Amino acid sequence: EVQLVQSGGGLVQPGRSLRLSCTASGFxxxxxxxxxxxxxxxxxxxxxxxxxxxxxTLDSVDSVKGRFTISRDxxxxxxxxxxxxxxxxxxxxxxxxxxxxxxxxxxDVWGQGTTVTVSS
Amino acid sequence: SYELTQPPSVSVSPGQTxxxxxxxxxxxxxxxxxxxxKPGQSxxxxxxxxxxxxxxxxxxxxxxxxxxxxxLTIRGTQAMDEADYYCQTWDSNSACVFGTGTKVTVL
Numbered sequence: 462e463v464q465l466v467q468s469g470g471g472l473v474q475p476g477r478s479l480r481l482s483c484t485a486s487g488f489x490x491x492x493x494x495x496x497x498x499x500x501x502x503x504x505x506x507x508x509x510x511x512x513x514x515x516x517x518t519l520d521s522v523d524s525v526k527g528r529f530t531i532s533r534d535x536x537x538x539x540x541x542x543x544x545x546x547x548x549x550x551x552x553x554x555x556x557x558x559x560x561x562x563x564x565x566x567x568x569d570v571w572g573q574g575t576t577v578t579v580s581s
Numbered sequence: 582s583y584e585l586t587q588p589p590s591v592s593v594s595p596g597q598t599x600x601x602x603x604x605x606x607x608x609x610x611x612x613x614x615x616x617x618x619k620p621g622q623s624x625x626x627x628x629x630x631x632x633x634x635x636x637x638x639x640x641x642x643x644x645x646x647x648x649x650x651x652x653l654t655i656r657g658t659q660a661m662d663e664a665d666y667y668c669q670t671w672d673s674n675s676a677c678v679f680g681t682g683t684k685v686t687v688l
Contacts, residue, residue, distance in 0.1 A: 573623060
C-alpha cells in the first residue's frame with residue numbers, strides 16, 4: 462500500500478529545535494517531490510516547503526527560509542523536516558504529502574499529520 | 582504574495598448541487614487542484630489539473646475553470662461530502678498556494 466507515516470512532533474520552547482519524520486511505504490523518495498503542509502489550530506492549509514530528490518532543490522515559504530531544512534536516511538524511505546529557531550507561530554499540525562508524478566504540485570498521498578506546539 | 586479566494590461557507594441540501602469557487606489573479610494559465618478535508622482527517626485530492634478526478638473519487642465531483650475563477654462542483658451532494666474544501670495552485674516563484682478554504686454543510 463502506498464502511504465506516508467509520520468512521527469516526531471511535540472511541545473517545544475521558542476527558539477529550540479524539533480525534527481519530524483516522514484516514512485514512505487510502497488514507493489521510494491527518490492522518485493518524487495515531497496511537500497510539507499501545516500495547519501494551525503482552527504485555520505486553513507499552509508504550504509511550508511517541498512523537496513525534489515532528483516534535482517536536490519528545496520522551495521519554501523518565506524517565513525521558514527533559513528530555519529527549516531530537509532534530510533533523509535540512506536534507505537531512501539524516510540525524510541526529516543528539521544525545524545530550528547522555532548516560533549510560537551509555527552504551532553500547527555504538520556503533514557507530509559507526495560507530489561504526483563504528472564504534476565508535483567498535486568499532492569496525491571498524505572501522511573496522518575503530527576502536531577508541533579511551540580510554547581514556553 | 583499570491584492569494585486564492587474562496588467563499589467561507591456553502592450550504593446545500595442533500596441531492597442538490599454545491600458549487601465552490603476559487604478566484605485568483607491570472608489564475609487562468611495555472612493548474613488548479615482541489616482537496617477535501619473532513620474533521621480530524623488528512624486532506625484528500627479530489628480534482629487535479631483543473632478538471633481531472635483521481636480514480637477513487639466519485640463521479641459527482643467535477644472541476645472547471647473560466648478566466649480567473651475555478652469551480653468545484655458536487656452534484657447529488659451526500660451527507661458524507663460535508664467537509665472543508667481547499668483549492669490550490671502555485672505562484673511564479675514555484676511556491677504552492679492554498680485557497681482560504683470553504684466549509685460545505687449539507688443541511
